[in-house]
Amino acid sequence: MSYLFNTPDDQRAMLAAIGSGSLDELFAQLVPADSRLNRELNLPRALTEQELTEHMTSLAGANVAATQKPCFLGGGAYDHFIPAAVDALASRGEFFTSYTPYQPEVSQGNLAVTFEYQSFVTRLTGMDIANASLYDGGTACVEAVLMCMHATNRNGRVVIAASVHPEFRQVVETYLRDLECELVTVGTPDGIVTADDVAAACNDQTACVFVQQPNFFGCLEDVEAIGKAAHAAGAMFAVSVDPISLGLLKRPNEYGADIVTAEGQSLGNPLQYGGPYLGIIACREEFVRRMPGRICGETVDRRGKRCWVLTLQTREQHIRREKATSNICTNQLLFALRATIYLSLLGPQGLRETAELCARKAAYARGKLTSNTRFAQRFAAPTFKEFVVRDTSGEVEQLLADAERDGYFAGIALGRWYPELADSFLVAVTEKRTKAEIDGLAAALSSATASNKRTPAHA
Amino acid sequence: MRNTRAIQPIFELAKAGRRGVVPPPCDVPTTLDEAIPAAFRSDVPPSLPEVAEPDVVRHFTCLSQLNMSVDTHFYPLGSCTMKYNPKRNERLASLPGILDLHPYQSEESLQGMLELLYSLQQMLGEIAGLDAVSLQPAAGAHGEMTALKCAAAYFRDQGRPRRKVLAPDSAHGTNPASAAVAGFEAVTVKSGPDGFVDLDDLKAKLDDETAVFMITNPNTLGIFEKNIRTIADMVHNVGGLLYLDGANMNAILGIARPGDFGADMMHYNPHKTFSGPHGGGGPGAGPIAVRDILAPYLPAPIVAFDGRRYRLDYDLPKSIGRVRSFFGNTGVLVRAYCYIRTYGPKGLREVSENAVLNANYLLSRVKHILPVGQGDRCMHEFVATASKIKAEKGVSAMDLAKRLLDYGYHAPTVYFPITVKESMMFEPTETESKETLDAFAETLFRITEEPAELLHEAPHTTPISRPDEVRAARSPQTSFPE
Structure with a gap:
C-alpha cells in the first residue's frame, strides 16, 4: 500500500519486540471478542492512483463547473477571481500539513499568519479584536448571537431581519431552540428592514439585533438607524458583512456595530460546493473575553524576541470544558491564510477597485436585465453586487433551467426560502463578469421570454 | 540562512504606492455614483499594507518555513492523528469539476458530486455500523453538538425531554462544551488509572434524566474500553443513548464498528482518520453517523438516490434544522472519499493494524525511558508520564517536549489527558517507518540523559524559545497597531 511503511519483515520484528506472535494475537488481546468485526467491511475495492484519477475525472465530468458557464450565482458564495499566488503559497506542505500551534516554537509561520489575518480583519471591519476564524459565515452568526446573550446577560430574545441569509437564520434557529431563547424575525417587504420595525420587535430581554450588510437580497440596509434602535433597547448590534464590500462601503465601526461576522469565502477561497469556507468574527474590545475560538497575540520569547502565541485560552473548551465560551476547537487557518494572501496581493487600492467593479457591473446588469418588460426590479433599495429580479410571468424555475441550457448560471430562485418571492430570483455580479457576459445573459433571458410566449406548454 | 527581513509582519514590508494584483479596467458605462449612493460609501479604503507580488511570495514562503509539518517532520501529536496527507487527493480535489462548484447550482449540474457524497454517506455508515449519515457538520466538535441536538429532538419527540449528558473526566474538552451548547447539563463520570470508565460512578450518575453518555473508544489513553458492551447496556437500560467520540477511529477501521459495540451515534474526524490535511488548524469536517431511530432528526439535506438520479433531500420534517450554511465541508469530504477508495476494505484494516503495531512498538521502546501507566499494550496511541524524571x-x-523540537521532532501532546500527571501522549500513526520510531526513541532517551538546565531552556535551535504567554494574556495585543 502506497502510504504504509511496514514490510512483512518489519512487522515480524516489531511483533517480536513487543512480545506478540501475530497481528491477530495482538488485536485479540486489545479488543474484546464480542466487539470485533468478523468480516471484511463492505466497501468498494481499492483503487490505484491511476484508477482513482480516472474515477474522479469521470465524476468531475458529470458535473458542470461554475467556471464552464458565466456564473451569476451568489447568495453568500461568490465567483471572485483568485490570483495564482494564493494557490501557490497556500498549497505549501509546511502550511497545509501542519496543525494547531500547540508548540509555538515550531509554528511561528502559522501564528504570524494568524496575527496578520486578525489585523486585516480588524482593519476591514474597524473592530478592535478578531479571532483566528470560525467554521463559516453561518456559524459565525450564531457565535455572535451567543456572545451577545452572554455579554448582555439577556437570554430571552434575539431579533433578526428576514433579509439576513436564510441559511444563516436557520443555523441560529437550530442553536437557539434548545437554549429556550426566542428568535423574532422582522419582515422585509421592501427588501430592507426598518429601524421602527426593529425597535418594535425588541423587548427588555433582547440580547441582540442581527442584520446583514449588504443583505441577502444585495440591498443596503440603513444600518446606522437600526444600530441606534438596537442600542436604545439595551441590545447589542451585530452585523454580517461581505468582506469585499468593505473596500467601498462604510465600515461597521462607523455605524455602531458591536460584533461583526462575515463569510470569508470571497477572499481568495474556492467555491468547492459550499465548504470549507471561512467564518470571520470581530468585536469591540470590551467583549474580547466573550470571544469564541482561538486568538493569537503578540509577546516576546525568553530572549526578548518578538513572537506570537495563542492567547486568552482560559475562554476555551480544552480548559473551561462546559463553561467555555463555545465548543469550537478548530479554526479554518488554511482559509484564513488564503484570505491573508489575497488581501496582501490586492492591497487597499486593489480591494477598492474590486469592490467598485462589482458594484458598477452589478448596477449595469440590474438595469440591463430589467429593461425587458417581462422582468422588473423587485426592490428599490440601493444594492452592492447582487439584486433581485422579479419575473412577471412567474416561471422562475423554468426560466433558470432554460438559461442554464443556454449556457448561463443565471441566478438563484428565492421561492424555497421566501414563498412571497416565488416569482423572483437573485443575481450576483462579481468583477469576473464581463459586459459581454452580462449582455449575453440579458439576451438569453429575453429569448426565454420569447420561447415561453410561443410555447403553450410553458404557459 | 534564514531570511529575517521577509518574515517581518507584512505591514513593515509595505510602502505607499506598491501594488500586487491589479484588477482589470471597468468595461461597463455605469458610474460609481449611479451604482452606490455616496452616503453608503467610505471615503478611504481599509488601511491594508501596500506590497508587490514578489514581497507577498517571499513573505509567506519564508513564514511557511518556520512551521513543522507532516510533510517535513515526524509529528507524533497524540489524539490528532498527524498522518501523511496524500498528494493525489490534493490534485483530485482540485479538478475544476470538483473544486469550482457553486453550492446553489442545479442538481442536474452536480450529479458527479452528489454521487460522490452519496457514496461517502454509504461508506461512512458501513464503517460505523450505523444506519444514517449527515455530512453537514464542519468539525468534530460541531458533529458532537449536532448529534446531541438530534438526541434532544428524539427525547422531545417521545414527550420526555432529558437534561443531562455524561462524559468521563478523561474526555476531550469539546464533549462537555458541546453538551452545554446543545442545552444540556454536563456531568462528569470518573475514570480509573487505566482510563476505563468507573462503572460504579457511571451507575450512580445514570438516571432517567440521562440523555446521552459520551465515550471515546479507544479512550484517550489509547485503550479499547473492555466494558464497552456493559456500558452500552447500562446506558440503554435507563433509556439513554450512547455517543461515540470518533477521534480515535484510526485504531479500529474494519476491526470494530461503533454500531456493533453499542453506540447509537458518533462523529468522524476525516481530517484525522481519513487524512484530510490539518491546514495549520483547520479545516476539518465532522460527519455523524446514527442509528435508524435518530435518522429523522439529522440536519437536512441528505443526499438521496432513486436508482437513476442523485438529489438533495430536504424533506425531513423532524430535522433539527441546519447547523451551518451550504452543504458541508465538501473539500475535506472529497479527500476522505479519495482516501477510502484508495485503501478499500482490506487496506483500511491494514491502516489500523499498522497504526496499532507502530504505537505498541513505540510504547515498547519508550516505556524504559518514561513510565507508561497503562502497561505494555495500547491501541493507536499511548500516554507516558514524566512524573518520575520530574521528581528526580x-x-x-514540557521540557522534554521542547527539547524534542531541537532534534527535529514535533512534540507529543503534553498535559492531556488531564487525568495523568505530566502526561505525554504519543501517536505515531501508520505512515511512519520502524527506522523513524527507533531514531525517535533513541533521541528521547538521549534527552533524558541531558542536564536539566539545558532542558529547562530548550528549545535552543528554533526561531524563538519559550514565549511569554502570561505577558500575551495580560495586555492582549491581537493585531498590528494602525
Missing part, C-alpha cells in the same frame, strides 16, 4: 531531576513533560 526536575525535568517536566
Whole structure:
C-alpha cells in the first residue's frame, strides 16, 4: 500500500519486540471478542492512483463547473477571481500539513499568519479584536448571537431581519431552540428592514439585533438607524458583512456595530460546493473575553524576541470544558491564510477597485436585465453586487433551467426560502463578469421570454 | 540562512504606492455614483499594507518555513492523528469539476458530486455500523453538538425531554462544551488509572434524566474500553443513548464498528482518520453517523438516490434544522472519499493494524525511558508520564517536549489527558517507518540523559524559545497597531 511503511519483515520484528506472535494475537488481546468485526467491511475495492484519477475525472465530468458557464450565482458564495499566488503559497506542505500551534516554537509561520489575518480583519471591519476564524459565515452568526446573550446577560430574545441569509437564520434557529431563547424575525417587504420595525420587535430581554450588510437580497440596509434602535433597547448590534464590500462601503465601526461576522469565502477561497469556507468574527474590545475560538497575540520569547502565541485560552473548551465560551476547537487557518494572501496581493487600492467593479457591473446588469418588460426590479433599495429580479410571468424555475441550457448560471430562485418571492430570483455580479457576459445573459433571458410566449406548454 | 527581513509582519514590508494584483479596467458605462449612493460609501479604503507580488511570495514562503509539518517532520501529536496527507487527493480535489462548484447550482449540474457524497454517506455508515449519515457538520466538535441536538429532538419527540449528558473526566474538552451548547447539563463520570470508565460512578450518575453518555473508544489513553458492551447496556437500560467520540477511529477501521459495540451515534474526524490535511488548524469536517431511530432528526439535506438520479433531500420534517450554511465541508469530504477508495476494505484494516503495531512498538521502546501507566499494550496511541524524571531531576513533560523540537521532532501532546500527571501522549500513526520510531526513541532517551538546565531552556535551535504567554494574556495585543 502506497502510504504504509511496514514490510512483512518489519512487522515480524516489531511483533517480536513487543512480545506478540501475530497481528491477530495482538488485536485479540486489545479488543474484546464480542466487539470485533468478523468480516471484511463492505466497501468498494481499492483503487490505484491511476484508477482513482480516472474515477474522479469521470465524476468531475458529470458535473458542470461554475467556471464552464458565466456564473451569476451568489447568495453568500461568490465567483471572485483568485490570483495564482494564493494557490501557490497556500498549497505549501509546511502550511497545509501542519496543525494547531500547540508548540509555538515550531509554528511561528502559522501564528504570524494568524496575527496578520486578525489585523486585516480588524482593519476591514474597524473592530478592535478578531479571532483566528470560525467554521463559516453561518456559524459565525450564531457565535455572535451567543456572545451577545452572554455579554448582555439577556437570554430571552434575539431579533433578526428576514433579509439576513436564510441559511444563516436557520443555523441560529437550530442553536437557539434548545437554549429556550426566542428568535423574532422582522419582515422585509421592501427588501430592507426598518429601524421602527426593529425597535418594535425588541423587548427588555433582547440580547441582540442581527442584520446583514449588504443583505441577502444585495440591498443596503440603513444600518446606522437600526444600530441606534438596537442600542436604545439595551441590545447589542451585530452585523454580517461581505468582506469585499468593505473596500467601498462604510465600515461597521462607523455605524455602531458591536460584533461583526462575515463569510470569508470571497477572499481568495474556492467555491468547492459550499465548504470549507471561512467564518470571520470581530468585536469591540470590551467583549474580547466573550470571544469564541482561538486568538493569537503578540509577546516576546525568553530572549526578548518578538513572537506570537495563542492567547486568552482560559475562554476555551480544552480548559473551561462546559463553561467555555463555545465548543469550537478548530479554526479554518488554511482559509484564513488564503484570505491573508489575497488581501496582501490586492492591497487597499486593489480591494477598492474590486469592490467598485462589482458594484458598477452589478448596477449595469440590474438595469440591463430589467429593461425587458417581462422582468422588473423587485426592490428599490440601493444594492452592492447582487439584486433581485422579479419575473412577471412567474416561471422562475423554468426560466433558470432554460438559461442554464443556454449556457448561463443565471441566478438563484428565492421561492424555497421566501414563498412571497416565488416569482423572483437573485443575481450576483462579481468583477469576473464581463459586459459581454452580462449582455449575453440579458439576451438569453429575453429569448426565454420569447420561447415561453410561443410555447403553450410553458404557459 | 534564514531570511529575517521577509518574515517581518507584512505591514513593515509595505510602502505607499506598491501594488500586487491589479484588477482589470471597468468595461461597463455605469458610474460609481449611479451604482452606490455616496452616503453608503467610505471615503478611504481599509488601511491594508501596500506590497508587490514578489514581497507577498517571499513573505509567506519564508513564514511557511518556520512551521513543522507532516510533510517535513515526524509529528507524533497524540489524539490528532498527524498522518501523511496524500498528494493525489490534493490534485483530485482540485479538478475544476470538483473544486469550482457553486453550492446553489442545479442538481442536474452536480450529479458527479452528489454521487460522490452519496457514496461517502454509504461508506461512512458501513464503517460505523450505523444506519444514517449527515455530512453537514464542519468539525468534530460541531458533529458532537449536532448529534446531541438530534438526541434532544428524539427525547422531545417521545414527550420526555432529558437534561443531562455524561462524559468521563478523561474526555476531550469539546464533549462537555458541546453538551452545554446543545442545552444540556454536563456531568462528569470518573475514570480509573487505566482510563476505563468507573462503572460504579457511571451507575450512580445514570438516571432517567440521562440523555446521552459520551465515550471515546479507544479512550484517550489509547485503550479499547473492555466494558464497552456493559456500558452500552447500562446506558440503554435507563433509556439513554450512547455517543461515540470518533477521534480515535484510526485504531479500529474494519476491526470494530461503533454500531456493533453499542453506540447509537458518533462523529468522524476525516481530517484525522481519513487524512484530510490539518491546514495549520483547520479545516476539518465532522460527519455523524446514527442509528435508524435518530435518522429523522439529522440536519437536512441528505443526499438521496432513486436508482437513476442523485438529489438533495430536504424533506425531513423532524430535522433539527441546519447547523451551518451550504452543504458541508465538501473539500475535506472529497479527500476522505479519495482516501477510502484508495485503501478499500482490506487496506483500511491494514491502516489500523499498522497504526496499532507502530504505537505498541513505540510504547515498547519508550516505556524504559518514561513510565507508561497503562502497561505494555495500547491501541493507536499511548500516554507516558514524566512524573518520575520530574521528581528526580526536575525535568517536566514540557521540557522534554521542547527539547524534542531541537532534534527535529514535533512534540507529543503534553498535559492531556488531564487525568495523568505530566502526561505525554504519543501517536505515531501508520505512515511512519520502524527506522523513524527507533531514531525517535533513541533521541528521547538521549534527552533524558541531558542536564536539566539545558532542558529547562530548550528549545535552543528554533526561531524563538519559550514565549511569554502570561505577558500575551495580560495586555492582549491581537493585531498590528494602525
